[in-house]
Amino acid sequence: MAEQLIAGIDIGNSSTEVAIVEVRGNEAVFLTEHLVPTTGIKGTVMNCKGVAECLQRAMEKIDKKIEDLSIVRINDAVPVIGDLAMDVISETVITESSMIGHNPDTPGGEGIGIGQTILMEQLVEHATEQQAYIVVVSKQFDYEWVAYQFNKLVEKGIQITGVIVQKDDGVLIHNRLQVKVPIVDEVTMIEKVPIGKKAAIEVAAPGHVIRMLSNPYGLSTVFDLTPYETKQVAPVAKSLVGNRSAVVIRTPEGQIKERKIESGSVLMIGDRSSIKVNITDGADEVMGTYKRIGVLQDVMGEQGTNAGAMLNGLRHNLSEITNQRIEEISITDLLAVDTKIPTSIRGALAGEITMESGVALASMVKTKKTSIQTVAAKLEALVGASVEVGGVEAEMAIMGALTTPGTECPIVILDMGGGSTDAATTDEKGVTRTVHLAGAGDMVTMLINTELSLHDLELAEKIKMYPLGKVQSLYHMQLEDGTYLFSEEPFSPDAFGKVVLREGHEITPLPVRHSMEEIRAIRREAKRKIFVTNAIRALEQVIPTRNIRHISFVVMLGGSALDFEIPEMINDELSKYGIVSGFANIRGTEGPRNAVATGLVLSTLNGCVSER
Amino acid sequence: MKQSYSIVMHMEETAKALKGTNPKEVVIAISPAFGKALSKTIVQVNHSEVLREIMSGIEEQGGVTRVIRYFETADLAFIGHQAAKLSGSGIGIGIQSRGTTIIHQQDLDPLSNLELFPQSPLITLETYRAIGRNAALYARGENVNPVPVVNDQMARPRYQAIAAILHLKESQEIVQNKLAVDVECTFTISEEEMV
Numbered sequence: 001m002a003e004q005l006i007a008g009i010d011i012g013n014s015s016t017e018v019a020i021v022e023v024r025g026n027e028a029v030f031l032t033e034h035l036v037p038t039t040g041i042k043g044t045v046m047n048c049k050g051v052a053e054c055l056q057r058a059m060e061k062i063d064k065k066i067e068d069l070s071i072v073r074i075n076d077a078v079p080v081i082g083d084l085a086m087d088v089i090s091e092t093v094i095t096e097s098s099m100i101g102h103n104p105d106t107p108g109g110e111g112i113g114i115g116q117t118i119l120m121e122q123l124v125e126h127a128t129e130q131q132a133y134i135v136v137v138s139k140q141f142d143y144e145w146v147a148y149q150f151n152k153l154v155e156k157g158i159q160i161t162g163v164i165v166q167k168d169d170g171v172l173i174h175n176r177l178q179v180k181v182p183i184v185d186e187v188t189m190i191e192k193v194p195i196g197k198k199a200a201i202e203v204a205a206p207g208h209v210i211r212m213l214s215n216p217y218g219l220s221t222v223f224d225l226t227p228y229e230t231k232q233v234a235p236v237a238k239s240l241v242g243n244r245s246a247v248v249i250r251t252p253e254g255q256i257k258e259r260k261i262e263s264g265s266v267l268m269i270g271d272r273s274s275i276k277v278n279i280t281d282g283a284d285e286v287m288g289t290y291k292r293i294g295v296l297q298d299v300m301g302e303q304g305t306n307a308g309a310m311l312n313g314l315r316h317n318l319s320e321i322t323n324q325r326i327e328e329i330s331i332t333d334l335l336a337v338d339t340k341i342p343t344s345i346r347g348a349l350a351g352e353i354t355m356e357s358g359v360a361l362a363s364m365v366k367t368k369k370t371s372i373q374t375v376a377a378k379l380e381a382l383v384g385a386s387v388e389v390g391g392v393e394a395e396m397a398i399m400g401a402l403t404t405p406g407t408e409c410p411i412v413i414l415d416m417g418g419g420s421t422d423a424a425t426t427d428e429k430g431v432t433r434t435v436h437l438a439g440a441g442d443m444v445t446m447l448i449n450t451e452l453s454l455h456d457l458e459l460a461e462k463i464k465m466y467p468l469g470k471v472q473s474l475y476h477m478q479l480e481d482g483t484y485l486f487s488e489e490p491f492s493p494d495a496f497g498k499v500v501l502r503e504g505h506e507i508t509p510l511p512v513r514h515s516m517e518e519i520r521a522i523r524r525e526a527k528r529k530i531f532v533t534n535a536i537r538a539l540e541q542v543i544p545t546r547n548i549r550h551i552s553f554v555v556m557l558g559g560s561a562l563d564f565e566i567p568e569m570i571n572d573e574l575s576k577y578g579i580v581s582g583f584a585n586i587r588g589t590e591g592p593r594n595a596v597a598t599g600l601v602l603s604t605l606n607g608c609v610s611e612r
Numbered sequence: 613m614k615q616s617y618s619i620v621m622h623m624e625e626t627a628k629a630l631k632g633t634n635p636k637e638v639v640i641a642i643s644p645a646f647g648k649a650l651s652k653t654i655v656q657v658n659h660s661e662v663l664r665e666i667m668s669g670i671e672e673q674g675g676v677t678r679v680i681r682y683f684e685t686a687d688l689a690f691i692g693h694q695a696a697k698l699s700g701s702g703i704g705i706g707i708q709s710r711g712t713t714i715i716h717q718q719d720l721d722p723l724s725n726l727e728l729f730p731q732s733p734l735i736t737l738e739t740y741r742a743i744g745r746n747a748a749l750y751a752r753g754e755n756v757n758p759v760p761v762v763n764d765q766m767a768r769p770r771y772q773a774i775a776a777i778l779h780l781k782e783s784q785e786i787v788q789n790k791l792a793v794d795v796e797c798t799f800t801i802s803e804e805e806m807v
Contacts, residue, residue: 106672143668144801145617168745171672472753474719493724496717497749497756513755 004070005031007058008390008600009051011042011075011375013082014418014441015559016050018058019597020069021605028605030587033594034058041081041321045378052382069385073600075393076372080332080436082419083317084446085310086360088341089263089280100164100187100247101213101240102350107203108174108183112212113162114200114222117193117249124149127158134162134199134247138190143169147176154179162201164247166190184245187350198223199249206244213248214240223250239354263359264305268334270294279307279336279359286336286359287533298330299363310361318365333364335439335537337529342453360447362439362530364420390600394424394434399602400595401555404584412542412551413584413595414535414570416560418442421531423538425551435541439530441560447526452512452519462508463523466501467564470516471509480520527566535570539579548574554581561592621660622798623647629680629792632700636676638747640666641695641792643708644683644785653711654732654771654778664799665737666705666713669744675701675751677744679797682706683790686782689723692716694792701751705743710778711735715747726750727758733771734762 004023009016019033036054040046051074055066115132120141127133137146146169150160155178163173163183170185182203187193200222202210212218216237220230240246263279266286270293277289290296301311311331319326341358344351372389380387390396394413401413415422418441424434441464449460469477474490477500491500491507498509499516512519539548554574560566561583574581583592590598632639640663647659667677680698682691688706692714695704702718703726711732714725727746729735742759749756 106674142617142619144619144799148617148801168672168741169668171674172668175671470755474717490719493717493720493726494758496726497753499755511757513757515755 005064005068006601006604007055007069007072007385008597008602009054009072009074010393010396010594010596010600011038011047011051012417012558012596013042013420014038016047016054017594017597018051018054019594019601020058020062021601023605030598030601032058032061033590033597034061035593043372043375045375047375048378048382051379055383066383066385069383071604072379072383072385072387073390073604074372074376074379074387075396075596075600076389076391080364080366080420081318081321082333082362082364082438082440083314084360084362084443085314086339086341086358086446086450087263087306087310088343088356088358089306099236099240099249100184100193100349100352101243102184102186102246102348102352103244104168104170104184104186104350106168106171107185107245108163108170108172109177109180110203110205111182112200112202112222113182114198115159115161117164117195117197117199119195120146120149123153123158127153129157129159132159132161134164134201135160136190136193136195137163137165137169137173139166143167143172144176147173151176151178162199162247164190164193164201182245184247187247189349189351192349193247194249194251197249197251199247201245201247203245209242209244210240210246213237213246214243219248222248264302264307266302266307266311266334267300268293269297269299271297282357283336283338283359286334290334296332296334298332299334311363314361314363315365329365331363332366333436333438335362335437335443335530335534336360337362337439337443337447337533339447339451341450358450360443360450362443364436364438391603392432392434393596394422395426395432396596396599396603397557398424398426398432398599400586400597400599401557401584403587403598403602404555405588407553407555407584412539412554414538414554414556414561414581415558415595416440416531416534416556416566417558418560421534421538422558423542425542433542433544435538437534437538437541439534443530444526447529448523451522451526452514454512459510462501462503463510463519464527465563466503468510468516468520469500469502469507471495471498471500471507477507478516480516524565524569527563528569531560531566532569532573535573539574548579549577551577551579554579556581556583557586557592557595559593617801617803619660619664619799619801621647621664622800623679624796624798625681625793626796627794629678629698629794631698632678634676634700636674636751637678637700638670638675638744638751639695639699639704640677640679641682641691641698641704641706642679642795643686643688643691643706643782644681644787645686645709645782646681646707649785650709650778650781653709653735654774655711657711657737659709660799661737662707662711662740663797665740666707666744666747667797669741669746670748671744673745673748673752675744675748679795680792681795682792683785683787686779686786688712688714689716689725692725693718693720693722696720698792699751703747703751705747708732708779709782710775713740713743715743715750717750729759729761731762731764731767732775733767734764 008019016038039050115134120137165185170183202213216234265278272294301308337360339358340355343356376387412425421437426432445460468480471477495509500507567583670677692706696716696718706714713729715727
């Protein structure tokens with residue numbers, strides 16, 4: 001047999017990988033491999049551009065031309081495609097402005113004050129000694145003047161028990177007062193504060209949270225409420241929990257509600273039964289139902305609700321991508337995850353933000369068999385070598401995964417990519433089972449993007465991929481595990497004091513106010529919610545007995561197996577079931593990448609491969 | 613009857629400026645002519661108001677301000693860097709008579725900076741307050757979002773000539789080899805009654 005160059009190409013959702021092997025007689029040697037982003041939707045002729053570029057680059061690495069290739073093998077892409085959606089399911093509305101509960105960076109003083117609200121303009125002329133006052137100061141007043149007037153009036157016997165300020169002047173006024181009172185500042189919509197009403201103000205010491213106004217019985221004490229009224233103000237107290245400062249103003253009609261949006265229900269149709277589940281019940285309930293109905297056939301959302309809109313949106317996107325009619329799209333997998341979405345409170349006085357609960361959905365649909373033959377023909381014309389369509393993707397992946405030192409059949413692989421989490425297993429008889437589940441790396445990115453309100457998917461993607469640090473000075477930073485790192489070179493000035501991403505030696509400052517600990521918690525929680533949940537789900541479905549304790553070895557593949565913490569999280573979880581898991585090391589050198597491409601090449605050789 | 617008031621600043625140069633030791637301290641270095649030969653910025657805002665806003669921003673965040681006057685140069689980078697080097701926290705603010713402002717840190721190169729506000733005609737009093745606020749946050753070691761900077765291409769042609777004149781006046785006040793001095797700034801409020 002003459003010398004031959006064979007290329008195996010794996011077109012994935014997000015990346016295209018190639019492995020090139022040289023066959024000489026009975027000897028076969030892996031020469032090189034390469035990876036580029038996939039162009040277009042996988043399984044379409046759009047992919048050819050990326051594939052050609054990938055081959056070009058790989059051949060350059062070994063100083064050869066594309067024309068030298070004798071056979072190119074591409075994978076028969078799995079006809080599943082996923083999409084994501086997310087929406088809030090609760091909403092806090094303040095009807096009648098009756099409270100301010102926010103965390104200005106620097107309120108003034110501390111303690112509790114109770115009095116009648118009065119405008120600064122009216123204070124000097126209309127204040128009487130019989131009444132305690134909480135003064136409302138709009139931005140036209142200078143702090144020096146305000147403090148000067150207060151000091152004069154207090155000397156005259158006027159009681160001032162608290163101050164509400166529009167500008168960020170809390171500490172400035174406080175520093176100039178002879179009699180100290182609590183001050184809440186940065187109340188942007190100050191003109192909406194009801195005047196002439198009884199109000200209470202509370203500011204906690206730095207690092208503490210308010211206790212009186214966030215307690216329903218505290219409010220009933222302050223405002224002298226009946227048990228019935230106490231019940232009514234309970235939501236006010238609840239919404240103030242965790243704040244450093246707050247004002248509550250008693251207006252007869254005023255109330256605050258947390259109302260649940262009509263988020264609607266989804267009907268999950270399985271092969272055993274169909275169950276309707278309310279989205280407001282949360283992700284756990286949805287996923288519990290998913291298990292009870294057997295194998296999912298389709299999911300329908302209730303018309304005219306958030307759930308309906310979300311699922312329709314998904315269907316719409318998917319039908320556009322796959323060129324199928326909306327009615328033909330059936331959802332074969334659904335992953336629901338609880339999330340917190342920062343949302344401005346409607347009717348708030350100081351731009352208060354609450355973390356509303358939301359739900360994120362990932363779904364997967366089966367598409368028509370992708371036209372891989374068309375891709376192969378187009379590719380053949382483009383590269384000039386003969387192109388064959390290789391075997392089933394999962395079998396190829398398993399064959400590639402088995403090149404990891406220390407693995408043997410039967411094996412379970414867990415392929416964690418950007419768009420889907422797939423699992424496959426093969427038994428001693430060579431029978432392969434596969435599952436394709438919705439929710440993977442892209443969903444983690446979406447959760448990070450939303451929970452940190454970044455509005456920047458690229459940045460969210462980076463936060464997902466790299467560990468954090470907090471720059472303490474130009475020469476040292478704290479790492480997220482709590483240790484410190486000195487730098488020989490000064491950090492860039494725009495990173496000073498910032499939370500940064502550490503990509504190797506490069507650091508990127510993050511444009512967010514969250515602390516390093518908060519960002520880390522959000523990142524890890526998103527990964528855990530999606531990958532750990534999906535790993536368990538995938539393994540349960542792929543193992544014929546449906547009991548994951550019957551698995552002994554799991555090999556992780558795909559881009560997300562390269563992540564610096566996901567394999568460890570999954571390992572942690574699976575070890576509870578007595579499973580040995582770890583990420584693959586394809587051919588002993590490639591790590592969790594290149595499994596399918598390697599499998600494609602190997603399948604032509606029948607095992608006559610030696611390592612390079 | 614309506615009451616009005618005015619706030620007056622009084623500046624007094626005292627002793628030679630030394631390195632501060634208070635970690636809460638932010639030093640503001642003013643240029644040779646600031647509040648002396650010149651009293652207003654390029655857009656006719658009183659120097660006293662500018663300085664007061666920066667100081668207010670620092671105080672609101674719990675910082676302590678020290679003002680010094682720098683005589684040896686009118687170059688903003690070096691004025692700001694000198695402020696940072698003498699500051700107890702290592703954070704300093706430099707300001708020129710025409711209003712251009714910089715936030716500096718002692719370990720940086722003089723020509724580098726933490727934040728620079730190069731277009732003096734566009735800096736408002738709110739921005740000066742925010743500059744003081746950010747400087748104090750840097751001193752506290754917090755994760756700081758830079759003050760938003762407005763940019764106007766027309767500012768350069770429109771103000772270039774007057775900026776040059778102001779810089780010339782500033783430069784005339786330079787005293788070679790004269791060390792920076794502390795400046796005591798006091799503000800007094802006076803009430804005026806109007807009928």
